[in-house]
Amino acid sequence: MATPVQMPALSPTMKEGKITKWLKKEGDKISSGEAIAEVETDKSNLEVEAYDDGYLLKIAVGEDQMAPVGAPIAFIGEKGEKVEAGAAAPAPKATSAEAPKATPAPAPMAPAAAPAPAPRAVAPVAAVPTPPRREEVEGRLRASPLAKKMAREQGLELAELQGTGPQGRIVKRDVEAAMAQPRAEAPAAPALRAVPAPAKKPAFIPVPFRAERQEPVAKPISSMRRVIAQRMAEVKPGVPHFYLAIEVEMDAAMKVREEAKALEAKVSVNDLVIKAAAVALRRSPKMNVSLQGDQVLQFSNVDVGIAVAIEDGLITPILKDADQKGLATISGEARDLAERARNRKLRPEEYTGGTLTVSNLGMYGIDQFIAVINPPHAGILAVGAVTDKVVVRDGQMVVRKMMSVTLSGDHRVIDGAVGAEYLRELKALLEHPMRLLF
Amino acid sequence: MPELMYREALNQALAEEMERDNRVFLMGEEVGRYNGAFKVSQGLLDRFGSARVVDAPISELGFTGLGVGAAMMGLRPVIEMMTWNFAILAMDQIVNNAAKLRHMSGGQLRCPIVFRGPGGAGGRLSSQHSQALEANYAHFPGLKVIAPATPADAKGMLKAAIRDENPVVMFEGERLYAIKGEVPEGEHVVPLGKADVKREGKDVSIITWSRMYYFCEEAAQQLEKEGISAEILDLRTLRPLDEEAILATVRKTNRVVIVEEGWPLAGVGASVVDLLQSKAFDHLDAPVHRVTGLDINMSYAANLEAAAQPDAPKIIAAVKKVLYREEG
Incomplete structure (x- = not known):
């Protein structure tokens, strides 16, 4: 009897997953525990393991196709065994893993006010929208043989054409339409990669003038974007936010950074903010809470979420016990988490937990902003850029390196005064970084 | 003449x-x-x-x-x-x-x-x-x-x-x-194995033979009013098939409707489809559609008999299908 391999629930919020790659093909021998496919969940890319020995009889969900959690994505059985015709159709099954109430619930999808722009040397005006890739939509790119041949001869990318045939099939007229358009040399969209380069000067990318107006292109929503949209729509009406803003003088903190350089340790402003936010959290236990159902969970460990912008969304990996870690460790871990978040290689436990998020848009030159809380976190810090500002000290106007921090708090579990005390502590730590040592 | x-x-x-x-x-x-x-x-x-x-x-x-x-x-x-x-x-x-x-x-x-x-x-x-x-x-x-x-x-x-x-x-x-x-008088010999383009067109090829040709012609005339230019290839000889003529018309129009009076399974049109997919794959812009007699035994009743056979409206619908102009 062929055994179905079901779409596993790879994260607590996962309702469906997309097969990004089959690592085995039909007819391959499979041992239990062996990875057979890669799945893109709403959070990251993970491997699906087989639980049975045998042969991969049938792949029921092709690459780039979606399947609900619990639906059969493949069948494993004896060599040459037939899979019943009916069995192959993935039937949605509700087997979502329900997290026990008392455990720290699923994590932070996304502080929405904070979604950073796509990490790229950003030229805002010229941002060319990535053309919709139909493969991602319907499992495979459909094109008539003739259209394929014509596109090949014309050097057109099929994936960039809009198909008007049945089920989006690209047909001759679509290739002809594309050929009729002036081939504006679209600036090759740089692959979204790694480190969000601090926006220095926007690179000059000429905007091609198109005489014809273009119809907006319907672009399918990605799994991640869908989850972000859902959660954010729930969070704003569901979590009563209050906001507290504070200006922090960063001259001393910047000096720490300089001194770290001398030790050949790379420490960013954000690493300092994470460390300070964590130590402040340790000292303000009333902030280190999370409302889950009708219970308030008081945490003793200090885990801080870091909002990381990734392609088509963002994710919040958790830096655990950040209060107890040195700056070099925090810096290294933060970099590693961000890198793996961008490559969608985070494991679920790496973005689950915590009580507070740090969202920093300073590198984009944002002075100040307000972020949306990322439940079950009780608060989120929106951190702006460090800029020279004229401030008054001892009755004198002086220039100081200033940074704004805005706390969004969940008013159901923390109050304004608790938040204010926390921010005062954070400010003190950053302005007198030596206090971080104690 | x-x-x-x-x-x-x-x-x-x-x-x-x-x-x-x-x-x-x-x-x-x-x-x-x-x-x-x-x-x-x-x-x-x-x-x-x-x-x-x-x-x-x-x-x-x-x-x-x-x-x-x-x-x-x-x-x-x-x-x-x-x-x-x-x-x-x-x-x-x-x-x-x-x-x-x-x-x-x-x-x-x-x-x-x-x-x-x-x-x-x-x-x-x-x-x-x-x-x-x-x-x-x-x-x-x-x-x-x-x-x-x-x-x-x-x-x-x-x-x-x-x-x-x-x-x-x-x-x-x-x-x-x-x-x-x-009909030409006297020595008029049509070589066997040669198909004949009975109507020139550029948007779609309708391949047929025998009496179905007349339904195709009727359909083509109606399609012309809608701005669709249909070519009609009359096979005339079913064995051997005029492969060159079949491939030439699909290279020209990229879309094919085959109309035959017989039943669909193992019909001559099925062999034409096979020829097209193997030798003109890159020239097809749409799956080939066949309009055939229905896969049933013929009824005596006139209305059922008519319904079981190809006719111009069925051919027009098939043409629109391969042209992706289907209504609805």
Whole structure:
């Protein structure tokens, strides 16, 4: 009897997953525990393991196709065994893993006010929208043989054409339409990669003038974007936010950074903010809470979420016990988490937990902003850029390196005064970084 | 050019060939004194006598076998089937003898013979008498199968068939016999194995043969009013298929509708589709659509009979489908 391999629930919020790659093909021998496919969940890319020995009889969900959690994505059985015709159709099954109430619930999808722009040397005006890739939509790119041949001869990318045939099939007229358009040399969209380069000067990318107006292109929503949209729509009406803003003088903190350089340790402003936010959290236990159902969970460990912008969304990996870690460790871990978040290689436990998020848009030159809380976190810090500002000290106007921090708090579990005390502590730590040592 | 009915064109071809070659003779049920069930042999008995226009008993297997034997011995028989429905009885002679003699005798025997008669639905003749059976014969190596649509092709192809050194199976049509068209006088021979573009077009190719051609023409005229330019390729010969002509038209239009009166499974159109997918894959912009007779036995009731056959609206719908212009 062929055994179905079901779409596993790879994260607590996962309702469906997309097969990004089959690592085995039909007819391959499979041992239990062996990875057979890669799945893109709403959070990251993970491997699906087989639980049975045998042969991969049938792949029921092709690459780039979606399947609900619990639906059969493949069948494993004896060599040459037939899979019943009916069995192959993935039937949605509700087997979502329900997290026990008392455990720290699923994590932070996304502080929405904070979604950073796509990490790229950003030229805002010229941002060319990535053309919709139909493969991602319907499992495979459909094109008539003739259209394929014509596109090949014309050097057109099929994936960039809009198909008007049945089920989006690209047909001759679509290739002809594309050929009729002036081939504006679209600036090759740089692959979204790694480190969000601090926006220095926007690179000059000429905007091609198109005489014809273009119809907006319907672009399918990605799994991640869908989850972000859902959660954010729930969070704003569901979590009563209050906001507290504070200006922090960063001259001393910047000096720490300089001194770290001398030790050949790379420490960013954000690493300092994470460390300070964590130590402040340790000292303000009333902030280190999370409302889950009708219970308030008081945490003793200090885990801080870091909002990381990734392609088509963002994710919040958790830096655990950040209060107890040195700056070099925090810096290294933060970099590693961000890198793996961008490559969608985070494991679920790496973005689950915590009580507070740090969202920093300073590198984009944002002075100040307000972020949306990322439940079950009780608060989120929106951190702006460090800029020279004229401030008054001892009755004198002086220039100081200033940074704004805005706390969004969940008013159901923390109050304004608790938040204010926390921010005062954070400010003190950053302005007198030596206090971080104690 | 004189305008003749399809039956008159056939009659002309028979008379001319019998005149030209005294080995040619006609045999079948009621071909003589009755002048043919559909009057194809009108006047031939009087003109050529009972030795060359032979009234056969109602025994298809018998007179077909006589014909095969005569062909083996050097004559050039034309065997008329009252309809192809009845020739099913004679199929053993056609398939097991006529088609195979040359091969099985190592070329010592030849079988220059024409089997001809009407195929397809006549009109309220019910299941047993309304069959388009050409696909059956097209299946067999050793046979040539032709199905001309117009009087001119009927004349020219029958003449070519009679002159052919191999057995030829010719499908005419009860509904074709009265159709009129211009027919060249005298020596008009249409080579077998050559399809004919009956209408030039650029948006879609409609491939058909025999009576279905007229529905295609009707559809093409209507489509033209909608700005769709349809090319009609009349295959005329179903075995051997004119691959070049088929590939040429699909290279031109990239979209194909095949219209055939017979049933869909293993129809001649299915073989055309196979040819297209294997040799014109890169030229197809849409899956090929076939408009065929419904996959059922023919009903006697006129409305059901009409519904079971291809017609212009069905062809138009198929054309729009391959052009991705389907409504709704």
